[in-house]
Amino acid sequence: MSKIAVIGSNMVDLITYIDRMPLQGETLEAPGFAMGCGGKGANQAVAAAKLGAEVLMVSKVGDDVFADNTLANFQLFGIDTQHVTRVPGVSSGVAPIFVQSDSHNSILIIKGANAHLKPADIDAASAALRDCVLMVVQLEIELETVYHAIEFGKLHGIPVLLNPAPALAGLSRTHLAKLDFLIPNENELALISGQPVTSPESALSAARLLVADGIRHVIVTLGEKGALYVGEEGEFRVNGQVVAALDTTGAGDAFIGCFAHHWTQTRDIKHAMTLAVAYSACSVTGRGTQTSYPDTLRFAEFVQSHVSERQA
Ligand code: RIB
Numbered sequence: 001m002s003k004i005a006v007i008g009s010n011m012v013d014l015i016t017y018i019d020r021m022p023l024q025g026e027t028l029e030a031p032g033f034a035m036g037c038g039g040k041g042a043n044q045a046v047a048a049a050k051l052g053a054e055v056l057m058v059s060k061v062g063d064d065v066f067a068d069n070t071l072a073n074f075q076l077f078g079i080d081t082q083h084v085t086r087v088p089g090v091s092s093g094v095a096p097i098f099v100q101s102d103s104h105n106s107i108l109i110i111k112g113a114n115a116h117l118k119p120a121d122i123d124a125a126s127a128a129l130r131d132c133v134l135m136v137v138q139l140e141i142e143l144e145t146v147y148h149a150i151e152f153g154k155l156h157g158i159p160v161l162l163n164p165a166p167a168l169a170g171l172s173r174t175h176l177a178k179l180d181f182l183i184p185n186e187n188e189l190a191l192i193s194g195q196p197v198t199s200p201e202s203a204l205s206a207a208r209l210l211v212a213d214g215i216r217h218v219i220v221t222l223g224e225k226g227a228l229y230v231g232e233e234g235e236f237r238v239n240g241q242v243v244a245a246l247d248t249t250g251a252g253d254a255f256i257g258c259f260a261h262h263w264t265q266t267r268d269i270k271h272a273m274t275l276a277v278a279y280s281a282c283s284v285t286g287r288g289t290q291t292s293y294p295d296t297l298r299f300a301e302f303v304q305s306h307v308s309e310r311q312a
Contacts, residue, residue: 002264003054003080005132005158007122007149008041009114009140010059010074010084011093012066013289015249018098021106037073038289039093039114040138040165043250046290047257047279049077051299053264056132058083058125062092062113073290083125087113093140103245103284109140109166117141119148130156133264136256138163147175154178163256164188177214183256185221203228204235219273221255226277229269238273241281241306250289255280257293278307 017032037046041059049055057079061067067086074081091112098106122129122145129135135158137149146162153160159180164171167188176182176192190197193206200222207218207230217231226240258279262272279294282302286292294302 003056003132004045004048004260004264005056005058005125005129005135006041006045006048006137007058007117007135007141007145008044008138009039009093009111009117010037010042010057010061010070011039011095011109011114011140012036012070013038013095013097013249015097015099015288017101017287019101021098034288034291036288036291037070038095038097038250040140040163040253041136042070042074043253043289043293044136044138044163044257044260045074045079046077047254047283047293048261049079049257050293050295051258051261051279052296053257053261054078054080056080056083056125056128058117058121058129060085060087060113060117060121062086062090063088064092066092066094067113080128083121083128085121087116090116097249099247099249099287103248105247105249107166107249111140114141117145119145121145122148122152126152129158132158134158134260135160136163136260137161138165138256139168140166143168143171147172150175150178153180161256161260163252164192165252167191173210173213176210179215181217181219182210182215183219183221183259185223185252189220200225200228200237204230217269219259219269221252221280223251224281227255227273229273233269236270238270238277240277243281243285243306245284247287247292248284250292251280251284253289254283254293274307275303278303281306
């Protein structure tokens with residue numbers, strides 16, 4: 001048994017490719033547009049499923065045409081949707097995304113139905129969750145639900161992984177201390193720890209603070225510089241790969257989905273981190289969020305050409 005539960009958001013990504021952001025009052029032509037399935041929770045679930053994981057999704061969709069598309073997308077990847085439910089009279093989550101020609105992005109999120117995922121929905125999914133070996137959570141749902149997921153995992157002995165994205169100030173360090181895995185990027189780590197994080201060295205000292213609080217494993221994603229581990233297994237760094245980036249949207253989610261899959265398969269954190277860094281790098285070479293996530297075959301080719309045997 002190695003099923004992964006993702007408790008989190010789904011969004012409809014409205015992606016505009018731009019040369020630059022328009023100024024106030026200016027109308028500007030943009031070179032391209034695409035609509036896709038996104039949302040941090042859904043992206044992480046799809047990344048894991050594309051790699052072969054069995055995934056249970058606990059999420060909310062709205063009362064609109066987007067909902068059917070989102071459900072069909074989950075089902076296309078074999079994701080268990082018995083606990084993805086509709087909220088009457090509410091829109092689905094939507095994310096207008098602007099991708100610049102240098103591959104970087106700006107994202108707005110309208111939570112819509114995602115704001116209606118409540119602690120009671122976790123309790124309603126209790127039987128299915130207790131069949132899972134890892135619960136993955138992010139911050140595009142209400143905080144009370146995130147904290148309840150952490151408590152639920154603790155009560156039932158299911159490891160909980162929190163990806164604290166998007167960055168949010170004022171998280172309860174008492175709740176976070178109960179986590180098995182916290183996987184922030186540098187900005188998120190700075191907000192949670194209250195320490196400036198501007199380099200791998202400052203990331204290391206901020207991560208040590210959180211481990212001292214009680215979190216078992218803190219993994220800091222460092223973009224093209226790889227990722228850093230601090231926790232029960234010591235301290236180490238995994239290097240990134242140099243790639244020609246087209247679109248970085250959803251790269252963090254690619255990391256989480258791949259890490260979750262490989263950790264549940266092997267319980268080897270360093271190995272799972274190495275593959276997650278590579279999966280994330282591979283994802284930025286394609287456009288879109290879920291559309292840029294490689295399947296097992298394409299990822300194996302990427303690993304062969306970009307990751308040394310010693311690393312893998
Ligand atoms: O992490 C990328 C995701 O953030 C996008 O898919 C968008 O929906 C927002 O949730």
